[in-house]
Amino acid sequence: MRNILIIDDNVEFRTMVTDYFTDLGFGVYIANNGYEGLTKARKMRPDIILLDIMMPEMGGIEVLRRLQAEDETRDIPVIIITGSFFDKNMSDLFKQEANCREFMSKTVELSYLQKKVEAIVSKR
Secondary structure (H helix, E strand, O other): OOOOEEEEEOOHHHHHHHHHHHHHEEEEEOOHHHHHHHHHHHOOOOEEEEEOOOOOOOOHHHHHHHHHHHOOOOOOOEEEEEEOOOHHOOOOOOOOOEEEEEEOOOOOHHHHHHHHHHHHHHOE
């Protein structure tokens, strides 16, 4: 079974994505913040991580960099999904991180997100 870890403090978004990917046969795991996300990523080593940018305590860029810095999480691909202002410069900044595969707005169609997730997971 393919596993997704969602690191996001937005309950509505997490629920929507969880329901969608669970129906597709994915194992979906939730982390409410960056600290919890790092702990779960180390323990479960998911096939992919969906990561929010704006979270309390530890933001997405710090989570992304910590994942990249650790041997056990370095190779886990990450899709950044943000509800905050979205521009090309921000996307380019995040894509400089080796583990960041995509940068998307939370308004993305779930079918498009699914295609991206499946393409990234199939390459692993």
